[in-house]
Amino acid sequence: MRVSRYFLPVLKESPSDAQIVSHKLMLRAGLVRQTAAGIYAWLPIGYRVLQKIEQIVREEQDRAGAIEMLMPTIQAADLWRESGRYDAYGPEMLRIRDRHDREMLYGPTNEEMLTAIVRDELKSYRELPRTLYHIQWKFRDEVRPRFGVMRGREFLMKDAYSFDLDEAGARQSYYTQLLAYLRTFQRMGIQAVPMKAASGPIGGDLSHEFIVLAPTGESEVFYDAAFEEFDWQQSDLQYGDAEGLQKLFDQVSSTYSATDETHDESRWATIAKDRQRTGRGIEVGHIFYFGDKYSAAMGLKVSGQDGKPVTPMMGSYGVGVSRLVGAIIEASHDDAGIIWPESVAPWKVGVVTMRQDDDASVAAAEELYGNLQLAGVETAYDDRDERGGAKLATMDLIGLPWQVIVGPRGVAGGTVELKRRSSGERHELSVESALARLTE
């Protein structure tokens, strides 16, 4: 991408209406613009990050055997009357009447719709278990939307729903999603800790929130340092390994983690002081087991092995995809701007000419940019005729993991500067070495 032909409106000043750092930085770095209260347009750079996060979520869901589909945003009110939630749901539900005066709503979640679809299509125990998911925009009409995309009204969520013949099967589906979540967040370069939720909708131990650690988080959290040491992504644990998944669940359950609501001082005291971690956190995912709550209310049944009808047991599994953009920024930034983990960065590398009027610099930068593109390295090339200092400040603000700074003095000696955004380290090296480093 050439910045001179892109759409990257950055702001020098922090907008006064933004209260938290991620909201400020998302506005300043040109990721989003508000188009109505709590509703945002994703500008090109923001949408790139959103798509990367979405794709990681998708890949880990697929790897876990969940099947992708897409449900519509607008739902019929009658569907929600079947579960009894139409009246129970408060004013956060955006209710709509169409031209024929039929009651509709903008879906805040999809338990009812998917239960109805599955009810019409699945007939036999042989067709279970199944976990289906979609990544779709939802709407919750927050009374006071704030904090940018962290508490917006229109937001992107991944929601998965599992259908099993019995509770034992449903537990396996739950453990499978638990592992998928641990892998998903770790791939995004953030520390997310699973915490038993204060109370699942039907009690029991099968409800976890996933909390990203960030100094500006909304709630206080406590956890064992062990959570920083697990490598979920590289773990050999296979989906389908029932025993291994049970062990994983036991390990997660027995390792201390709690929000201030569930914090237990006496258990906390048993953890070695140097293993106690406290901080603040942002919820980015929530998984639930809810048994037959929807299947029973909506009459979902399949024929069991003995020919008798069985009511499937269900769970649901949400990830706040658009919220994660804000949460990652809360967890990874400095005074100069965003510091993207490489897996979700809009581009891996930014190439900057310090003087666009210096032919040798431009020639070197063009060649480097061309070679990076040939090598498949996602690169933003700031080829604008602007002050070098301003261009560097923009690169820091938008937070690409690597910067290559091309200036007249270096180019005369055949070198460029390679800067790592996260550490600030800068090295002067030959163009070839820089290219080799970035493509390795």
Place this chain on the structure above:
Amino acid sequence: MRVSRYFLPVLKESPSDAQIVSHKLMLRAGLVRQTAAGIYAWLPIGYRVLQKIEQIVREEQDRAGAIEMLMPTIQAADLWRESGRYDAYGPEMLRIRDRHDREMLYGPTNEEMLTAIVRDELKSYRELPRTLYHIQWKFRDEVRPRFGVMRGREFLMKDAYSFDLDEAGARQSYYTQLLAYLRTFQRMGIQAVPMKAASGPIGGDLSHEFIVLAPTGESEVFYDAAFEEFDWQQSDLQYGDAEGLQKLFDQVSSTYSATDETHDESRWATIAKDRQRTGRGIEVGHIFYFGDKYSAAMGLKVSGQDGKPVTPMMGSYGVGVSRLVGAIIEASHDDAGIIWPESVAPWKVGVVTMRQDDDASVAAAEELYGNLQLAGVETAYDDRDERGGAKLATMDLIGLPWQVIVGPRGVAGGTVELKRRSSGERHELSVESALARLTE
């Protein structure tokens, strides 16, 4: 994908409420289910096709230099008051009041929103031209939704918007999208013919519809056989080549094509009889130049080279992404089901065991499936314990380009049958040869 673990509900009978073949086949082959009048859930196989179509549209937009972003589905009514369209737009606009009784709407299109965003961010002539696009769900509250996703209420559209300093620049942006459209539809394996639209919103020659030919199309069309011979995809024409793009436009403009509304018998008569093509067609795209209609109404200005304010000239460019799924089926099916062009097929290959209780067949099929996956060939493997004939009928119905049929007799002799869906050709050949053919 293993069918035994997938969600692929097929119907033996045509649903009685579906009037056109694409709607029938989309229901029968398990692509969609209606969840409210004119609103559909995309089941896994349907969503795969939708994503493939979306990705082709995206790649060709990117190649043409358009920049992707994402605008929200819900818009503020006030935005539409600025252009005067809020009151002008009829009951097809889904109007909504939020919890604070503010007037909102579900966007049917995004001229106003993007003009407002650009107005706030672009300051100088140096930042133009720009073409921005998004692929987002829209809503039009059709009074009588019908024909499945062909005339649904919630639908996926790609809409691009170009901003130029003057009409000459805007023409170039228009030609660029024209070429991108020709390439886009050709990549999908369908014949789409550009036709001058009856009247652009501001007259002139810069408004084209793109019509996919299908016997069940909504309108009659007439065109020169030359449109069947152009290879837009492989053309050497580069974006940015102003002269080449002008030639392309002149070529398209001078080659006869018309809907029944614009048909000109005297021009038609000048075309050799064996070059005259008539048929029926479905609109899948529409591109417009509309000058300063929105920029003037909404006060979008940038400073020109001489420092004086300039009102940019705009165009908009739509593709009916979800509609294309239906249109491609209309254009490509037979009595047995859908015939997907390879570029949009949900999987390239279907592997079928005729007898899942025959160990040798299963072993051969498993190995083949494993090897196809290793080679990166998208494969659906029907490993269910069902009658072979029913499985083959399902494969024909869902329309994968290639089928590999694994039966006890063939396997005993080391062979499988390879069937090409489009022609029905079947060849018996060794497992190795089949694999080689499918991975070449």
